[in-house]
Structures are given as C-alpha cells and as structure tokens.
Amino acid sequence: MRLAILTGGSRGLGLALCEALAERGYRVMEFSRGAPHAYSVRLDLSSPGDSHRIAATAVASFGNKHIEELLVVSNAGTLDSIGPASRQERAAVLANVNTNFTSAILVLTEIVAHFQDTPCRKVLANISSGAAQRGYAGWSLYCAAKAGMENYVRALALEQQLEPHPFIPINVDPGVIDTEMQALIRSSSAADFPEIERFIKRKEQGALVSPEKVAGAVCHILQLTSLSFGARYEVGDYGA
Template sequence: MIMQKLCLLVGGSRGLGAALLKKYLNENFQVIEFSRSGEGEGHVAVDLGSREAAIGAIDEVFAEQKTRSWDEVHLILNAAVVDPLGPLSGSEPEAWWRHMDINFTLPISILGCLQRHFQGVECRKVAGFVSSGLAVSAMDGSSLYCATKAGVEHFIRSMALEQARLPFPIECANLNPGIMDTGMQADIRESSAAELSQVNMFRDFKAHNALVDPGIVANNVFAVLTQPFENGGRIDVSG
C-alpha cells in the first residue's frame, strides 16, 4: 500500500525552500508550499508580510488537509527576512514590526494552527523550524533576527514538552542550517559596515567558497525529519 505523506512548506520559493520543495517531491510527498512568489501545482499564494491574511489562508488549507487520510505530515517553517540590519535607530518601527511578524509571529501562529487541526490526527506529525546560529550567538547589527530566531526556538522547546503529554504528539525540531549560498546571504553581503560590523566575514565566506549549497542542507533536513530525533532538540543540518 502506498504511504500518503504530506509536507506543508512555508517559504519554498527560493534558496533552501526551493531545495526542500524539490527534495520532498522527489521523495513522493505531496507538498503544499506557501509563499508570495512560488509556483507549481502545490503553491498557495500568500503574502507573509500581511499577517492576518497569511495566517487565515494557511489555516484554511490546514483545515482542509486534516480531513484527508495521512500516514505522515511534516510542517517546515522556512520563511524569514533579515532586514532591517543595523541598530534600530537607523530604521522605522514599521520595518521592525514586519520583521517580527514574518520571523516570530507567523511561525508561532502556524504552529498553533497545526496543533488546532492536526493534534487529534493519528499519524506521525513533525514540525521543523529552520533557525540560525544567531539564535544562540548574538551579533551586532542583527538584533531583531537574533531575537526572533531565539524566541521561536524556545517556543519549539516548550511545545515539545507539551506534546510529550498528549496521545498523538507532534515531534518538534529546531534546525540549524549553517551558512548557505542563498539570496539572504547576498543581501547580507550588500550591507555596510555601519549596519553590520562583520560584513567582511560574510563576503569572505563567498570569496572562499565556504557557503554550502542549499540542496545539501535540504537532503540533511529530510534525513533528520524522516527518522526518530530528540523532540524539541536543536539539530545541526548544515553541510
């Protein structure tokens, strides 16, 4: 009998997200991908910068999918922004709020939607949050990014404790992807030293071919999430 497997991928239009989309499709998962600029049969157009509309659209899809018979369900939270960089005095509150909505409010809200709709579904359920080394190591110029990644990581750890008490638990993982060759890295390299004092370090990573191909990280993510792992743990999926 063919296994019915579903991947709910938030942020799959480019970089690691696009590599994850390809990997899961190749492994015979049905993939529903949420982003503004994605494409393909499983794409659902959402503007993650519009908090209420994005959560509403994602919640509606979750409600529909829970009625189907699944053997395994993966949620991967990959969407994130890095702007604004630099001290907050150099940007406007609207930019701060957008950053926090995309990097913090949406991941937690989507995890809540997963619980609401899939908690009672009797199958293996996995939630993977694509985090960053900056969740545990502070860097000047990235205060919002550090804070939001750390916040969601701690939510995941707490959620794992809650899930351990339930009959059909969701397995939760914080995924550290390392430093990849993505559009976000390109954006960081365009920063000024006033915004990010360590910008030359990121430029050196690119110059010395030290950035990992997202496809390698996607393979690692799949390998980790399809096998037993420590619920609530922080897992290195870098190349």
C-alpha cells in the same frame, strides 16, 4: 498520503526542501509571497491577520484525508532590514518580527490544531540559525525572533509529549547556505553590519553550502527514527 507543509518554499533552502521532499514521495504545500509552484499558497507573513486566515483555509482543505506521515517545516525568514536597532523604522520592525516570529507561530498554530488528533508520525521543524544563540550587531530583530522561535519549539515539545498523537517539535540549524539571504548580507554596509567582511570572505572561499545539500541533510534529520522532542539539530552533523 505523506504530506509536507512548509513556509518559504519559493526559493533558497525552502525551494530545495520542497523539491527534495517531492522526490521522496511527499505531497507538498508551501506558503510564500512569490508562490511560484502549482502546490504554492500565496501568503505574506508580514501581515499576521492574513497569514492566520490563509493558513487556516489551506490546512482545512485536507479535511479528514488519510495522512500516513506529516512533516511541517517553518522555514521562511528575513533579515530585512539590516542595521542598528536605533535606526529601524517602525514598519520595518513590525514586518521583520511578524514574518520571523508572530506569523510563523500563527501558521504553526493552525497546522498543529488541525492535525493534533491525526494518528501518524508528525514532525514539526523550525529552521533556526546560529543567530538564535548569539547576538549579531545589525541583526537585532532577526536574532530576537530566531531565539524566540527556538524557545517556542522547546515549550511546544513539552506540551506535545503529553498528547496521544504528538508532533515531534525540533529546531534545525541549517548552517551557512548559498542563498539570496547571504547575498543580501554581502550587499549591506559595514556601518549597518560590522561583520560583513567575514561573510564576503566566506563566499570567496567557497565556504557556503548549496541549498540542495542542506535540504538533503534536513530531510535526513526529519526522517530520523530517533528524533528527540525539543532537540536542536545541526545539518553539519548530517552531511551538509
């Protein structure tokens, strides 16, 4: 079995990735709150304890099944809630960081532990963002989590290089995609997000890329035979 495990496959880029990978012959499992597919597992990443337990049970269901290739994509993400750090509610801070960072790592921990000794090609991709590399006013939590995830992947890559059956951990910058996340940005206010006009113009100028096109480029990257441990890939270099 060629297996693909993703977070956030209910819509947006994650949905397009699930469909692209299924078309390419992968058995797909995805984790999200909406969990709309037969292959979905319902999980709320804002709740780390549940995420850990549910992910552990789900990956254990594969037991010792023969796996020929494993692709893992940490894709789920949220900008909620957009606005200055000084006005973030405690619950919103926890939900953002738990979703984008703590639970993302907990889910990856379960997957890596379960499949560490599986002797096949294994790629672990973190869907990152330009926000990992520069600050955006109004997105402090998202920027912090994305930067943290990129460095998590770099450290994991060093560890995996020492393993007999390593995962190849990589970061992927998906560019600017026409999804609900962009709609949420455009529906915010200049007071909460000073760069809003630039994002509204991008949509008007047709500069957003479809999730299907980005998913095609991500699949291309995942299947590269020359992947480098801990490297950062940009979909723009691969046709999106």
